[in-house]
Amino acid sequence: MSTSVIKRRKTDVFLSGWFSISLFCLLFGQIYELFAHGVMSASMIFMFLYPLLLGFVPCVILKKLHMKMPSRLWQDGVLILTCGSLIRGVIEIYGTTAWYDRAFLICGVICLIAGIVQYILRK
Secondary structure, three states: OOHHHHHHHHHHHHHHHHHHHHHHHHHHHHHHHHOOOOOOOHHHHOOOHHHHHHHHHHHHHHHHOOOOOOOHHHHHHHHHHHHHHHHHHHHHHHOOOOOHHHHHHHHHHHHHHHHHHHHHHHO
């Protein structure tokens, strides 16, 4: 198997993975809110946008430009933001507040920035 075939498969795994995560988050948020007794949370409803806009869309663009896929730090940042959105949504639906949902936002953004720096330096 040639190197280009292996790289193409890896790219396809990235694309299908991010799309699957986005779809799962969308379905999870909708089902969770069905059982939340009419209480809604914007964090839970829009949780799917993190993996879609920060995971799937950049991978599509990078694939079209024939560039390397994002670094592991970038991926971790997207997943941290997604988990933080999930936790914030659960806390909002529960009707309370917590300090640690902000920690997810801070850590996620730090990982995204570090991932961008690593991607630029990796070239």
